[in-house]
Amino acid sequence: xxxxxxxxxxxxxxxxxxxxxxxxxxxxxxxxxxxxxxxxxxxxxxxxxxxxxxxxxxxxxxxxxxxxxxxxxxxxxxxxxxxxxxxxxxxxxxxxxxxxxxxxxxxxxxxxxx
Amino acid sequence: xxxxxxxxxxxxxxxxxxxxxxxxxxxxxxxxxxxxxxxxxxxxxxxxxxxxxxxxxxxxxxxxxxxxxxxxxxxxxxxxxxxxxxxxxxxxxxxxxxxxxxxxxxxxxxxxxxxxxxxxxxxxxxxxxxxxxxxxxxxxxxxxxxxxxxxxxxxxxxxxxxxxxxxxxxxxxxxxxxxxxxxxxxxxxxxxxxxxxxxxxxxxxxxxxxxxxxxxxxxxxxxxxxxxxxxxxxxxxxxxxxxxxxxxxxxxxxxxxxxxxxxxxxxxxxxxxxxxxxxxxxxxxxxxxxxxxxxxxxxxxxxxxxxxxxxxxxxxxxxxxxxxxxxxxxxxxxxxxxxxxxxxxxxxxxxxxxxxxxxxxxxxxxxxxxxxxxxxxxxxxxxxxxxxxxxxxxxxxxxxxxxxx
Numbered sequence: 001x002x003x004x005x006x007x008x009x010x011x012x013x014x015x016x017x018x019x020x021x022x023x024x025x026x027x028x029x030x031x032x033x034x035x036x037x038x039x040x041x042x043x044x045x046x047x048x049x050x051x052x053x054x055x056x057x058x059x060x061x062x063x064x065x066x067x068x069x070x071x072x073x074x075x076x077x078x079x080x081x082x083x084x085x086x087x088x089x090x091x092x093x094x095x096x097x098x099x100x101x102x103x104x105x106x107x108x109x110x111x112x113x114x
Numbered sequence: 115x116x117x118x119x120x121x122x123x124x125x126x127x128x129x130x131x132x133x134x135x136x137x138x139x140x141x142x143x144x145x146x147x148x149x150x151x152x153x154x155x156x157x158x159x160x161x162x163x164x165x166x167x168x169x170x171x172x173x174x175x176x177x178x179x180x181x182x183x184x185x186x187x188x189x190x191x192x193x194x195x196x197x198x199x200x201x202x203x204x205x206x207x208x209x210x211x212x213x214x215x216x217x218x219x220x221x222x223x224x225x226x227x228x229x230x231x232x233x234x235x236x237x238x239x240x241x242x243x244x245x246x247x248x249x250x251x252x253x254x255x256x257x258x259x260x261x262x263x264x265x266x267x268x269x270x271x272x273x274x275x276x277x278x279x280x281x282x283x284x285x286x287x288x289x290x291x292x293x294x295x296x297x298x299x300x301x302x303x304x305x306x307x308x309x310x311x312x313x314x315x316x317x318x319x320x321x322x323x324x325x326x327x328x329x330x331x332x333x334x335x336x337x338x339x340x341x342x343x344x345x346x347x348x349x350x351x352x353x354x355x356x357x358x359x360x361x362x363x364x365x366x367x368x369x370x371x372x373x374x375x376x377x378x379x380x381x382x383x384x385x386x387x388x389x390x391x392x393x394x395x396x397x398x399x400x401x402x403x404x405x406x407x408x409x410x411x412x413x414x415x416x417x418x419x420x421x422x423x424x425x426x427x428x429x430x431x432x433x434x435x436x437x438x439x440x441x442x443x444x445x446x447x448x449x450x451x452x453x454x455x456x457x458x459x460x461x462x463x464x465x466x467x468x469x470x471x472x473x474x475x476x477x478x479x480x481x482x483x484x485x486x487x488x489x490x491x492x493x494x495x496x497x498x499x500x501x502x503x504x505x506x507x508x509x510x511x512x513x514x515x516x517x518x519x
Binding site for chain 1: 225227273274275276277
């Protein structure tokens with residue numbers, strides 16, 4: 001069965017802030033309901049905590065770090081799930097039940113199996 | 115054995131074999147390679163030995179053998195055991211299975227996870243069996259762009275594992291919009307001679323009609339399907355009258371209406387009624403287009419076409435499907451109803467059709483009627499400078515020559 005990563009893009013919020021307790025409860029509800037296909041995943045701290053790393057001049061070169069996410073977008077990457085589904089239709093159906101799907105968007109990508 | 119006959123059989127059978135083989139091997143790429151190989155083998159041996167009694171079975175056996183070779187080679191390269199696939203089924207697939215396979219292929223090619231452009235391209239290439247060059251031309255994009263689009267689409271199907279199946283009943287209506295658009299484009303590819311010298315590539319129009327009939331069998335209450343089938347039947351009812359003795363296209367006004375297929379018209383008109391009754395609030399785009407086709411089909415002569423009704427139906431169509439080409443067709447009807455001066459003003463006001471030959475040709479025709487021969491000639495030349503089929507170009511040149519006569 002193929003594995004997909006579901007990247008959740010939503011408002012760039014701090015999930016640990018109690019004001020998002022209701023939404024976190026929704027995600028827990030989703031996690032319970034989709035237990036059979038979820039193989040992993042986490043919520044992420046907001047992009048204010050992000051560090052972007054680049055090495056200039058090729059491998060072993062200078063390490064350049066910058067504060068913030070790789071791309072500044074209106075909706076940010078705020079979490080991910082690994083899903084093991086029968087096919088893309090099932091993955092889409094599961095993604096459509098993630099709160100991020102109506103609060104933002106969910107990007108599904110097939111994972112290369114090793 | 116004439117090569118034409120071989121090519122015709124191959125064109126008819128190719129898609130069915132491909133559809134079945136994709137299900138069996140689980141890969142569009144692999145199945146296309148195997149079927150391509152079987153077609154090449156048939157082109158080598160059939161003209162010499164004759165077409166086999168059961169060409170589909172012949173092709174399927176050859177394609178399956180080739181698929182097994184390809185699977186083994188792939189497994190060897192990957193250092194894996196070949197998957198156990200029982201490819202050599204001794205019994206040929208029963209017709210229902212072949213039909214279901216075709217529908218699977220339709221719905222996979224038109225999967226909503228693919229862009230509409232990719233859906234259309236895939237269906238034309240994989241389902242209708244056009245060459246990449248023909249698909250590119252039909253969709254007015256460069257061939258290299260089309261090749262990339264097709265590769266990306268096939269890769270996405272394989273890597274993201276878009277399933278090869280007919281959607282469940284509750285998903286069907288939603289999945290239909292893309293399928294209908296695709297089938298209609300396939301029909302047009304055959305009907306409007308967008309892809310070569312042969313004006314009516316009946317294989318493609320028949321394929322589209324057959325697919326539309328299949329969809330109608332599957333979803334007999336779906337207005338989109340009924341409208342689509344009605345539209346295709348009504349347009350196809352003119353097939354025999356659309357070309358002159360030399361294969362050149364004849365305009366609606368020039369056609370011998372006694373050669374229209376009355377049975378198809380009666381059936382088509384009945385279907386339009388059913389489609390419109392099922393969608394009173396928001397008429398289906400295909401049903402409305404079929405209603406326009408019905409106005410033409412039922413008119414005893416061109417001059418007795420109910421232009422008022424035609425223009426009204428175009429107004430309805432614009433509420434659900436507003437495109438420059440629909441606006442152009444409406445403008446042509448307005449010209450018939452209100453005269454060439456009014457029509458030309460409407461045609462000229464449409465933006466975005468400078469690259470569309472029939473916009474120039476319509477302008478030319480109306481300019482000619484207004485006695486503005488010089489401008490008409492320029493407009494015909496503008497149309498000829500664009501991408502038109504050989505018979506269409508001949509037709510445009512005749513109109514151009516008639517101006518100076």
